Amino acid sequence: MTTLLDQIKDPETLKTVHISYLPALADEIREELIRTISRTGGHLSSNLGAVELTIAIHYVFDSPTDKIVWDVGHQSYTHKLLTGRRDQFSTLRQLGGISGFVKRGESPHDITSTGHAGTALSTALGIARGRDHEGEAYHVVSIVGDGGLPNGMTMEALNNIASTKTRLIIILNDNDWSISKAPGSLAFCLATARSKILSSDFFKEFGLKYFGPVDGHNVELLVEILREAKEFESPVVFHVVTQKGKGYVPAMSNPCGYHGISSFDIKTGEAIKEEGPPSYMSVFAKTLCELAEQDQKIVVITAGMPDGTGVKTFAEQFPERFYDVGIAEEHAVTFAGGLAVSRQKPVVAIYSTFLQRAYDQIVHDVCLQNLPVTFAIDRAGLTGEDGPTHHGTFDYAYLRHIPNMVVMAPKDENELRHMLKTAIEHQGPSALRYPRGQGIGIPLDKEIRTLTVGKGEILVEGKDVVILAIGNTVYPSLEAAERLKTYGLSVRVINARFVKPLDTELVLDTARNFKYWVTVEDHAKICGFGSAVLECLADHGIHYIDVMILGLPDKFIEHGNCELLREQCGLKGEQIEKAIKKRWFSHRNRIIPFREKDTPKLENMETRP
Numbered sequence: 001m002t003t004l005l006d007q008i009k010d011p012e013t014l015k016t017v018h019i020s021y022l023p024a025l026a027d028e029i030r031e032e033l034i035r036t037i038s039r040t041g042g043h044l045s046s047n048l049g050a051v052e053l054t055i056a057i058h059y060v061f062d063s064p065t066d067k068i069v070w071d072v073g074h075q076s077y078t079h080k081l082l083t084g085r086r087d088q089f090s091t092l093r094q095l096g097g098i099s100g101f102v103k104r105g106e107s108p109h110d111i112t113s114t115g116h117a118g119t120a121l122s123t124a125l126g127i128a129r130g131r132d133h134e135g136e137a138y139h140v141v142s143i144v145g146d147g148g149l150p151n152g153m154t155m156e157a158l159n160n161i162a163s164t165k166t167r168l169i170i171i172l173n174d175n176d177w178s179i180s181k182a183p184g185s186l187a188f189c190l191a192t193a194r195s196k197i198l199s200s201d202f203f204k205e206f207g208l209k210y211f212g213p214v215d216g217h218n219v220e221l222l223v224e225i226l227r228e229a230k231e232f233e234s235p236v237v238f239h240v241v242t243q244k245g246k247g248y249v250p251a252m253s254n255p256c257g258y259h260g261i262s263s264f265d266i267k268t269g270e271a272i273k274e275e276g277p278p279s280y281m282s283v284f285a286k287t288l289c290e291l292a293e294q295d296q297k298i299v300v301i302t303a304g305m306p307d308g309t310g311v312k313t314f315a316e317q318f319p320e321r322f323y324d325v326g327i328a329e330e331h332a333v334t335f336a337g338g339l340a341v342s343r344q345k346p347v348v349a350i351y352s353t354f355l356q357r358a359y360d361q362i363v364h365d366v367c368l369q370n371l372p373v374t375f376a377i378d379r380a381g382l383t384g385e386d387g388p389t390h391h392g393t394f395d396y397a398y399l400r401h402i403p404n405m406v407v408m409a410p411k412d413e414n415e416l417r418h419m420l421k422t423a424i425e426h427q428g429p430s431a432l433r434y435p436r437g438q439g440i441g442i443p444l445d446k447e448i449r450t451l452t453v454g455k456g457e458i459l460v461e462g463k464d465v466v467i468l469a470i471g472n473t474v475y476p477s478l479e480a481a482e483r484l485k486t487y488g489l490s491v492r493v494i495n496a497r498f499v500k501p502l503d504t505e506l507v508l509d510t511a512r513n514f515k516y517w518v519t520v521e522d523h524a525k526i527c528g529f530g531s532a533v534l535e536c537l538a539d540h541g542i543h544y545i546d547v548m549i550l551g552l553p554d555k556f557i558e559h560g561n562c563e564l565l566r567e568q569c570g571l572k573g574e575q576i577e578k579a580i581k582k583r584w585f586s587h588r589n590r591i592i593p594f595r596e597k598d599t600p601k602l603e604n605m606e607t608r609p
Contacts (some may be wrong), residue, residue: 004028010084011058011109022059022219026051029078030247032089038266040092041385042100043074045245045258046145049175049216053240054078056222057141057171060230064108066139067127071120071148073102073113074260075173083109093385095560101389115389116357117327118151120144121170125157128166139169139230146174147304150326161235162207168235169226174213175244175255203237212239217246256307260386277441280434281378283413285310287420287448288347288376289317297345298424301325303332309349309378329354333361333373340371345424348373352380352392352433363402366429370404373430374423380409380433381472381522382552382566387559392433393552397527399431400500406430406453407499409471413439415497422451435472435522437562454501462490465580466514468507470496470529473520473550479573480580487585499529507536516584517547520576522566525551548583550576 004021005028008014017025029051037044055078057068063083070076080098081089085107091097099106104113112123124142131138148154149172161168203210209232214225222240229236244259245251250269251258263272292298292314304327306312315322325332329350336346350358355377366373380392400407406426410416416434423430459474460481469477474495481491492514496503510517519530530549537545552569566572570579 121157
């Protein structure tokens with residue numbers, strides 16, 4: 001039953017509910033969260049822990065006049081339910097439905113778009129100072145989790161906030177977890193604060209007023225405290241202690257496992273999994289452990305995501321060689337550089353979208369010094385229901401132009417194994433990019449071998465068209481080639497393997513025999529794999545090739561099922577086939593077989609500038 005929740009159309013109607021009924025409303029919201037997320041998947045445990053806090057915030061403040069700024073935004077589901085999106089809640093994270101994060105434009109109550117940790121305090125301070133410049137008087141409330149507190153950007157913001165003396169309410173939602181168990185000294189500091197052993201010294205050192213810790217599930221107490229917070233004329237921190245997964249036993253007993261979960265059975269808490277091959281992540285984790293058994297110098301670093309990247313398996317087997325640095329990607333990369341200086345073989349396991357945050361460190365602290373650091377880039381390409389903040393669609397672009405960097409992507413999970421060994425043995429920085437989700441399901445080689453850096457492979461021979469594909473677009477390209485046989489077209493399919501260094505020899509050999517080219521990638525078309533191929537052709541003075549680049553459009557891709565998103569972006573086999581037919585094999589424009597006399601002499605093209 002959701003009798004109370006049915007009455008809540010917006011924050012104004014919430015305020016008409018007597019405060020004594022708010023605990024019952026919290027219970028109803030938890031029922032709604034569990035029911036919906038069991039079907040759609042999503043961030044369950046973090047949202048269950050923030051129910052009373054969110055109710056209290058909207059009960060006290062006047063959103064959207066008062067500005068509520070969420071860090072990450074993955075704990076904002078209750079916020080959505082209380083701000084007019086109850087009728088849309090069943091579409092959570094579905095294609096065309098509402099986002100699983102705070103999303104500017106989805107609602108006037110969503111002040112900013114979020115998805116990465118550490119941004120809330122800087123944003124909130126900017127909004128507060130903008131308010132002051134405009135002579136306005138609304139409140140700004142920023143909710144930050146303890147997992148995001150050690151993030152470098154959060155520290156930078158705290159350093160700046162006290163000096164401004166502006167009105168800003170900071171709520172520290174402390175549940176003792178990041179995505180996984182929160183590591184580091186700050187986690188210890190907060191733990192001792194919870195037990196009253198340590199006072200508010202940490203925040204006082206920043207010059208901030210501090211209150212707490214208080215029970216984050218006592219909604220009436222929270223309302224009372226937040227009403228008091230409105231009276232402060234300078235920055236103030238309220239330390240609220242919550243329980244991740246509150247109200248659902250499976251989530252309370254396994255907060256990390258239910259942080260982000262697919263659809264599940266409510267009664268048992270068991271995830272509803274489709275039968276199929278192992279995921280790329282699990283194959284990566286297994287292979288990493290196999291290699292580490294043979295090589296004692298392999299060490300692993302992750303930024304608060306041992307479960308999400310699969311390296312928890314490594315941590316259990318080799319705890320002395322594993323480092324979880326928390327949500328601090330910049331530190332993770334530079335730390336890896338230091339390990340490499342000390343003759344270790346560091347593997348940095350971070351999602352593509354989060355590695356963006358450490359760009360300068362990749363350039364300055366790893367590549368400039370040509371240090372042998374392996375970047376294991378999980379969730380590359382389209383990642384599904386988490387949407388544009390989590391799609392890994394820019395890594396080719398931000399990595400391939402850096403000197404000394406090697407960038408590769410496997411066509412399947414078997415090639416992933418060989419590429420991981422290749423990357424670890426490479427005497428310089430290397431990036432191994434692989435997608436979210438299940439592999440192809442091919443048998444895995446028992447022996448893990450080293451590939452030749454910068455060498456692709458011809459998978460299918462042909463004479464009319466060539467498809468150059470990379471990563472998880474290789475198999476759809478093979479499907480397209482098979483489909484095109486129906487129309488009498490003979491297609492060569494190349495698995496490029498490496499975006500950098502590109503297999504120049506193979507590209508030039510192909511240029512001698514093919515005029516019609518297609519490049520395919522699960523990456524933004526601008527500055528991606530296709531661009532690398534065009535650059536190679538231009539560098540060698542080859543201008544007669546007709547190249548079509550298939551990849552992701554120049555826009556932020558919305559959330560939704562990965563297969564549906566790939567279909568929208570034209571990356572499935574049938575769509576690659578149709579794109580080739582439309583461009584070169586319509587009734588007006590049929591493919592003309594390549595003839596050497598139609599092109600310039602190419603004997604010396606390898607040496608052309």
